Amino acid sequence: MKKTLNDVNVNGKTVLVRVDFNVPIKDGIITDDNRIRAALPTINYLIENNAKIVLFSHLSRIKEEADKSKKSLQPISKKLEEILGKKVLFVNQTRGTELETSIKNLKEGEVLLFENTRFEDVKNNEVVKFESKNNEELGKYWASLGDVFVNDAFGTAHRKHASNVGIASNISESCVGFLVQKELEMLSKGIDKPEHPFVAIIGGAKVSDKIGVIDNLLKKADKIIIGGGMAFTFFKAQGHSIGKSLCEEDKIDLAKSYLDKAEGKIVLPVDSATNNEFKDSKPSFAGLDLPEDQMGLDIGPKSIDLFQSILKDAKTVAWNGPMGVFEFENFKNGTVGVCEAIANLDGAFTLIGGGDSAAAAIQLGYKDKFTHISTGGGASLEYMEGKVLPGVDIIKNK
Template identity: 90%
Template sequence: MKKTLKDVNVSNKTVLVRVDFNVPIKDGVITDDNRIRAALPTINYLIEKNSKVVLFSHLSRIKEEADKAKKSLRPIAEKLEELLGKKVFFVDQTRGKELENSINNLKNGEVLLFENTRFEDVKDNEVVKYESKNNEELGKYWASLGDLFVNDAFGTAHRKHASNVGIASNISESCVGFLVQKELEMLAKGIDNPEHPFIAIIGGAKVSDKIGVIDNLLTKADKIIIGGGMAYTFFKAQGHSIGKSLCEEDKVELAKSYLEKSNGKIVLPVDSATNNEFKDSPANFAGLDLPEDQMGLDIGPKSIELFQDLLKGAKTVAWNGPMGVFEFEHYKKGTVGVCEAIANLKDAFTLIGGGDSAAAAIQLGYKDKFTHISTGGGASLEYMEGKVLPGIDIIQNK
C-alpha cells in the first residue's frame, strides 16, 4: 500500500503537488473544469493543514516554441482561484529565481501554481523533452523546491516524467493525494478483487489497443463483451464478411486465438448498425455478415438486447471503450444501451476505465449512475492490462 495524505505530516511544510489540470481550453476559456474540481479535496486539505501548496501540471503537448502562447496555465490559475475562493499565485516560469523566490515567500495556507511542465520539452525551439523523458537534473531541481511530494495526477500515472517519477526519486517523502488514492481503491476493487459474476465490456476501434486488457481479464472475468470497431476483426477471424468495416488484418489470427482460448467467455455482437460511408445518416442494419458496400458503425438492436441480458445479475462490471461511433446521433444507441443496462444494475460495483467510454457516459447523462468513472484513460487502461504504473510505483510505501 502506498502512503496517502493522511499518512504524512504536511503541516507548516512546502508541499509539491502534481495535479492533472490538462483541461480543454478554447479561446482562453476552460470548457470543462472537471479535472480541476477533482483536485480540490487534496488542495483544500493541505490549506486546512497550513501547508504551503505548490501546484504544477502539464497542459497538452508542446511541440514548438509557438505552442507555449496558447498552452499557458494562467487561465487555470484564474479558474482555481474562483473555485477555491482564495488567491492563487501564478508564476509563468518552470524554473529560476522568480519561481524560487515566490515559493520561499509563500505563507502557510497559501497556494501557488507554476507554469505548464511541458514547457520544459522545448527550449529555444529545440525539442529536448526534459519533462516527458524524465530529465534527471530537472527532477532533482523540482524536488529541491519543497519538503514533500504528493502525486494527485492519475491521468499521468502511466508515464515516467520528471514531474512525477523524477521528483519522487529525489525527495525525502512522497505520498498519493485523495484523487489517486480513490482511483487505486476503485480499480483494485473492480479489477483485482471483483465480486462475481464479473463482466468486462471492451469496445473501441482497435484490437491492438486492447490486447493487454483482454489478456489480463480473460483470467478474471466471467464474460468479456466485445463491441466497437474491434469486433469486426473478431468477425473476420470467424470467417464472416465484414464489408468495408474497420479491420486489423495483422490481428485476425490473434483474435482467432483469443476466441479459441476463451472457452466461450468472449461474447461478440450478433448484428450491426451500418452505413455505406463514415457519416452520421440513418443506419442500415445487418446480421453477422455485412454487405460489401457497408461498414459497421455501431452494434445493432439484437446485440443491445443480448448484452443487456448478459449484464443482468452482474455484481461487478468494468467497461472500457464505446460500442460504436457514439459521437454520431444515429450510431450512439449501442453505447447508450450498454450505459443504461449498467446504470440500472442493483447492488453492483460498476467501473468505467476513463477515455472515450467515460466521455460517452458523461455526455449521455449517466455520470452519476456508475460507482466510479476513472479520470485517467491511459492510466486506467494500463491498470486494466495488469501493468505497473511508474508514477504510482515510485511513491513510498506505508
C-alpha cells in the same frame, strides 16, 4: 500500500503537488473544469493542515516555442482562484529565481501554481523533452523546491516524467493525493478483487489498443463483451464477411487464439448498424455477415438486447470503450444501450475506465449512476492490462 496524505505530516512544510489540470481551453476560456474540481479534496486538506502548497501540471503537448503562448496555465490559475474562493499566486516559470523566491515566501495555507511542466520539452525552439523523458537534472531541481511530494495526477500515472517519477526519486517524503488514492482503491476493487459474476465490456476501434486488457481480463472476468470496430477483426477470424468494416488483418490470428482460449467467455455482437460510407446518416442493419458495400458503425438492436441480458445479473462491471461511432447521432444507440444497462444495475460495482466511455456516460447524464468513473483514460487502461504505473510505483510505501 502506498503512503497517502493521511500518513504524512504536512504542517508548515512546502508541499509539491502534481495535479492534472490538463483541461480543454477555447479562446482563453476553460470549457470543462472537472479535472480542477477533482483536485480540490487534496488542495483543501493541505490548506486546512497549514501546508505551503505548490501546484504544477502539464497542459497538452508543447511541440514548438510558439505553442507556449497558447498553452499557459494562467487561465487555470484564475479558474482555481474562483473555485477555491482564495488567492492563487501564478508564476509563469518552470524554473528560475522568481519561482524559487515566490516559493520561499509562501506562508502556511497559501497556494502557488507554476507554469506548464511541458514548457520544459522545448527550449529555444529545440525539442528536448526534459519533462516527458524524465530529465534527471530537472527532476532533482523540482524536488529541491519542497519538502514533500504528493502525486494527485492519475491521468499521467502511467508516464515516467520528471514531474512525477523524477521528483519522487529525489525527495525524502512522498505520497499519493486523495484523487489517486481513490482511483487505486476503485480500480483494485473492480479489477483485482471483483465480486462475481464479473462482466468486462471492451469497445473501441482496434484490437491492438486492447490486447493487454483482453489478456489480463480473460483470467479474471466471467464474460468479456466485445463491441466497437474491433469486433470486426473477431468476425473475420470466425470466417464472416465484414464488408468495408474496419479490420486489422495482422490481428486476425490473435483474435482466433483469444476465441479459442476464452472457452465461451468472449461474447460478440450478433448484428450491426451499417452504412455504405463513414458518415452520420440513417443506418441499415445486418446480421453476422455484412454486404460488400457496407461498413459496421455500431452494434445492432439484437446485440443491445443480448448484452443487456448478460449484464442484468452482474455484480461487477468494468467498461472501457464505446460500442460504435458514438459521435454520430445515428450510431450511438449501442453505446447508449450498454450505458443505460450498467447505470440501472441494482447493487453492482460499476467502473468506467476513462476515455470515450466516460465521456459517453457523463454526456448521457449517468455520471452519478456509476460507482466510479476514472479520471485517467490511459492510466486506467494500463491498470486494466495489469501493468505497473510508474507514477504510483515510485511513491514510498507505508
